[in-house]
Amino acid sequence: MRRHPSCLLIPTYLPVAAGLLFFLIGGGSQAALFERNADNLQQEAAAAHAEGKQLAVVLTLPDCPGCLEMEKTVYRDRRTEKLIEGRFRTVRLDLSRSAPIIDTLGRATPVADFAKRLRAVATPSLVFFAGDGSFSYRYTGTLDQAGLRDLADYVVRAKFEEFPFAPRDAARGNLAARQDRALHASPPAGNLPLYPEFALAASDGRERRLADFRGQVVALSVGYTQCPDVCPTTLIELKAAVEGLPPTLRRQVQVLFATVDPDRDGLAMLKEYVAAFSPTSGRPVLGLRGSAEATARLISQLQLVAEKRPSGSAGYTVDHTAGVFLFDANGRLRGLAPFGQSVTALRSDLAHLLAERSGGPAVAPRLVRAN
Incomplete structure (x- = not known):
């Protein structure tokens, strides 16, 4: 049989439609994290701005392992939900949809093209925007509850202008790293x-x-x-x-x-x-x-x-x-x-x-x- 000496768990390139993508832009409260679907990010950003929050949009597919884990263990965590709802308006976009979306600048575009334009081709990717919809920061990787809370704080405080985001383990902090x-x-x-x-x-x-x-x-x-x-x-x-x-x-x-x-x-x-x-x-x-x-x-x-x-x-x-x-x-x-x-x-x-x-x-x- 052919050996795989590099022992890669995943291909070195995954199409964006394989998983999870966050866009944290300008946010509104809702009953549960990332359960409401949306296809017009410009309107969502405007609503978030009116509420004095930022907007968090998750792009996901049902068969993405990391996405499924976060949906099950992170978004439903009450502590995490309370913190995120206080800062962000959260909505969901399905990467498999064929109909175009309206992006944060009001342009009609396929979801995959929108992600590729931001170089969010690996999953899960978390991409951040300033209040005017311009790109600020991108993070790739699955997060646990503490990681998502840390990321929310990192974005709200605009720490991406000082240093890159590094998640910590929920139980052991920097010791785990x-x-x-x-x-x-x-x-x-x-x-x-x-x-x-x-x-x-x-x-x-x-x-x-x-x-x-x-x-x-x-x-x-x-x-x-x-x-x-x-x-x-x-x-x-x-x-x-x-x-x-x-x-x-x-x-x-x-x-x-x-x-x-x-x-x-x-x-x-x-x-x-x-x-x-x-x-x-x-x-x-x-x-x-x-x-x-x-x-x-x-x-x-x-x-x-x-x-x-x-x-x-x-x-x-x-x-x-x-x-x-x-x-x-x-x-x-x-x-x-x-x-x-x-x-x-x-x-x-x-x-x-x-x-x-x-x-x-x-x-x-x-x-x-x-x-």
Whole structure:
């Protein structure tokens, strides 16, 4: 199969119609954040100005993971809602609409062209305007409740004239940024949900969600059992990394292997396959399998590559995202360890996330050779 040494979670370019875009311009109160649709931004800006607020417009699509997460966990947060409503008039625009909109300067334009003109081509993007509708600032990335509140304050105080916006973690503030920089793994792409949700059948006979493993550090690899090289190599390296931890810590790590080939990978086959990679004194590796629909949701949530290629000997192979998704004990996606990263680096990242869980310093355990 073709390897993906860069282990990108998403393509390097996403059309703007793939996700979420904010425009914070001149704002009015409403019952809930970003639930009212609008197609004339000039009128909305005028109404916001009359109310003494600024205007916040969110562009979204139903299948954007980051958009869905913010709709579910951020816009409905009462503290966040109260703060935003006090400063902004919030409306929604659907990026998939075919009819043109009226932009902030009163011009009829397609939504995608409006976004491209502002260079808001990645998702989620947050683009800011001055009171006269001129461009002021652009931010790209999924935010949690604290992040959106910080952004609102940043815009209202016009801090973009002094320094770029940098979100902080809701629970740990700037400490989280330092911790994430300490990881060898690449940070998650900005359009990925912070807490992905999926339900898949597991090789232990249960339906499993990521929430089932709260309190444990989770290392998730995706692939398929007939993968000739990348998948077994990744699982062997994960086994060695966990076995390099002190024995008392090994059972605090759960390794998961989710198939992107459910047509050929039944649960019995997955159970036999992953058993060979379970770390000594650690938790057994769990294989995960979903229906075609559930697998498609997993691929969409994590923005995976999963493409079938004809094969004379195997019928087909599957080109897929390589690497290991790392989740902390709170279930938050913290990074992707790229394929080919050393066992030492992978073990170090697991140890770092485990140290956060206990509140102690990051440990640097001696590498123990796998049996």
